[in-house]
Amino acid sequence: MILWIASYPKSGNTLLRSMLSAYFFSTDGIYNFDLIKNIKQFPNITLFENLDIDIKNEEEIIKNYIKVQENFNKKNSIQFCKTHSCLFNYEDKYPFTNLENSLGAIYVVRDPRNIVTSYANFSQKSPENVADMMIEKSYISGNLYADKSSGDRTTVHTGTWASNFQTWKSFNYENKYLLIKYEDLTNNPELVFNKILAFIYNLNKTKFDIDKKKFDNVIKTTSFRSMQSLENEYGFIESKINPETNKKTRFFNLGPENNWKNLLEPKIVKKIEIAFKKEMVELGYL
Secondary structure (H helix, E strand, O other): OEEEEEEOOOOOHHHHHHHHHHHHOOOOOOOOOOHHHHOEEOOOHHHHOOOOOOOOOHHHHHHOHHHHHHHHOOOOOOEEEEEOOOOOEEOOOEEOOOOOOEEEEEEEEOOHHHHHHHHHHHHOOOHHHHHHHHHHOOOEOOOOOOOHHHOOOOOEOOOOHHHHHHHHHHHOOOOOEEEEEHHHHHHOHHHHHHHHHHHHHHHOOOOOOOOHHHHHHHHHHOOHHHHHHHHHHHOOOOOOEEOOOOEEOOOOOOHHHOOHHHHOOHHHHHHHHHHOHHHHHHHOOO
């Protein structure tokens, strides 16, 4: 069954996937960038290539989301799967996923004001353009990544920042949904990651028994500074190429030091706070 690692872009999804992949796909908990490849990204065009459909047809891709997920679940184990999609239902009969294929969801949320600054660096767009996209745009076209070995992806229907957050709350019953704030994950990784592992073991109905050595190594090697050092040495597959310099933009740029108070113009802050007031109050960001 699929365990979704869901979020709006630039909300901490990479950090959480790094921690999970180091714990579940290594022998010692020491993280490296190859481990994150064990977590599928959805939608990913390569997942649809074996189907008898036109993979250049976006509608055909969406109509076969469930079929691809059913193929995931032929394996008798938890299938971690990352997505930035909201839980939309195309034509009211082609859902993004369903409970027959989904074990549960961990949703990572981040202060949208800090997403603006992070996404602006990642996409090489202006903060104002990013803010408008978060408020108005419902999808991201094409492959986000510079290196095709990371897997070409079809259009990702993110929804707005608010709708992305709100739609995933539909999983919030029978202990199938865990909401994680990026700020908590970076400020207190031991406590939050322990909570995440307990959630996963409970979903899988297995005894919660942490490997302390692996756990400690995960915390140490997935710190922002550690991953920034890895990127400096080896590069990171999910970073984008800056068209002006033809060089990859730093993916691990500011991390916890990304503070909208020092980086955003007041008019952009106001725009975000007005658009997302309901959700920001609910999450304690206002």
